[in-house]
Amino acid sequence: MTLRLKFLLFAFLIHGLLLGLTWQVLRQHTVWFIGAEVLLVVSVILTVQLYRDFVRPFQLIAAGTEAIRAKDFSTKFVPVQQREMDQLIDVYNHMIDALRQERITQHEKSFLLEHLIQASPAGILLLDFEGRIESVNPAAARLLRVPAAALVGQLPAALPGDWGVALGSLQPGQPQAVQLSGMQSYRAHASHFIDRGFTRYFIVLEELTQDIIRQEKQAYEKLIRMMSHEVNNSIGAVNSILQSFHYYAPQLTQEDRADFTEALDVSVTRGTHLANFIANFAHLVRLPPPVRRPVDVHELLKSTCRLLQVQSEKRRIRWHWQLTEGPLFVNLDAQQLEQALLNIGKNALEAIGEDGNVWVRTTAQPPTVIIENDGPGIPAEVQRHLFTPFYSTKPDGQGIGLTLIRDILLQHEFAFTLQTEETGRTAFAIRF
Numbered sequence: 001m002t003l004r005l006k007f008l009l010f011a012f013l014i015h016g017l018l019l020g021l022t023w024q025v026l027r028q029h030t031v032w033f034i035g036a037e038v039l040l041v042v043s044v045i046l047t048v049q050l051y052r053d054f055v056r057p058f059q060l061i062a063a064g065t066e067a068i069r070a071k072d073f074s075t076k077f078v079p080v081q082q083r084e085m086d087q088l089i090d091v092y093n094h095m096i097d098a099l100r101q102e103r104i105t106q107h108e109k110s111f112l113l114e115h116l117i118q119a120s121p122a123g124i125l126l127l128d129f130e131g132r133i134e135s136v137n138p139a140a141a142r143l144l145r146v147p148a149a150a151l152v153g154q155l156p157a158a159l160p161g162d163w164g165v166a167l168g169s170l171q172p173g174q175p176q177a178v179q180l181s182g183m184q185s186y187r188a189h190a191s192h193f194i195d196r197g198f199t200r201y202f203i204v205l206e207e208l209t210q211d212i213i214r215q216e217k218q219a220y221e222k223l224i225r226m227m228s229h230e231v232n233n234s235i236g237a238v239n240s241i242l243q244s245f246h247y248y249a250p251q252l253t254q255e256d257r258a259d260f261t262e263a264l265d266v267s268v269t270r271g272t273h274l275a276n277f278i279a280n281f282a283h284l285v286r287l288p289p290p291v292r293r294p295v296d297v298h299e300l301l302k303s304t305c306r307l308l309q310v311q312s313e314k315r316r317i318r319w320h321w322q323l324t325e326g327p328l329f330v331n332l333d334a335q336q337l338e339q340a341l342l343n344i345g346k347n348a349l350e351a352i353g354e355d356g357n358v359w360v361r362t363t364a365q366p367p368t369v370i371i372e373n374d375g376p377g378i379p380a381e382v383q384r385h386l387f388t389p390f391y392s393t394k395p396d397g398q399g400i401g402l403t404l405i406r407d408i409l410l411q412h413e414f415a416f417t418l419q420t421e422e423t424g425r426t427a428f429a430i431r432f
Helices: 004-026 029-069 081-121 137-144 161-168 208-250 255-285 297-307 311-315 334-352 401-412
Strands: 123-126 134-138 176-180 184-196 198-207 293-296 316-323 329-332 356-364 367-373 415-420 427-429
Touching: 029 081, 123 137, 137 198, 161 176, 208 255, 293 297, 293 334, 297 311, 297 329, 297 334, 297 356, 297 367, 311 316, 311 334, 329 334, 334 356, 334 367, 334 401, 334 427, 401 415
Parallel strands: 316 356
Antiparallel strands: 123 134, 123 198, 176 184, 184 198, 293 329, 356 367, 367 427, 415 427
């Protein structure tokens, strides 16, 4: 039984008794009867007024409770000129204002946080309570090279390639480095937050490639400059002295003269080769900023093929062309990109050896160049070291070819990959 019903029953009972007593007074004294009737009417009026004052707070409390349950913090009550009631209304209105302001603040923070996550250059993977990927920001989809929709619902350990291995063993508070193709380097970091009283995790992926390349280049630039200075000074002086020794050749016997001259020539040649060897490294660290202008990439590709035509014919390697219609103009440094394309073409010929094919494909949207060859694929252990300075699998390789390509393309801010595809072809792709 509700309190309101109890009050009504009590009021009816009291007034019923008063009405009965009034009826008894009527039989004894008329004047008292009239007074009793007046008293009864006043009692009824007071009871009705008391009922209204008594029930209204409960109605307001019910309405306020329903508004809070519906998360409607815009409903407020107007004072009714009753002290106790106005105190209750004032407290309620202050509470609603505080809740509304708190909700606005939370929404603004959530809105800001969501936009920060979406705009962040670091990849962020938000996991659900079961440890599966719940949401992915654009940077994470770009770093993982998987569409965001395909990542949602997966376990981090199930991601393809090295990412799955690294993220599957990732522990909170223990950042882990991830290196792909010997060039792309990342740092993965796991942390947690509390959501509705339960712990949830998220993973932050940071790209370190540019920082590592910058530090790496600063280190070997200093080393190469020092080596180049010392070697060139020494080689120049030694070769000058050796050349001057030819003056003494006529003074030797005929049988000794030929050996003496040959030894001098071999020494000078080896010194020159050493100077050229160091010069190649010095050229790598002195790469100037690109001077960009609109260039037809198709013409650069055809020029590269002409430069490699003699080698291709000797090796019996055929070139196949799949170029998009019309010219493909891109703002770039023609000389630098031609050098990069030439190195890519040479690497393709050397990978094939003999009797093979090179495919050259381009697309306009987005502007892309893909150079493929059907030589042996890149082994997994070599893939990790690609584009690493001074690393080479060739017996006489210096390890600067791919490094030069890397630096040229990075200075142009062109995206690129080198990997063996599922078809068995090894493809170098440049996205302008």
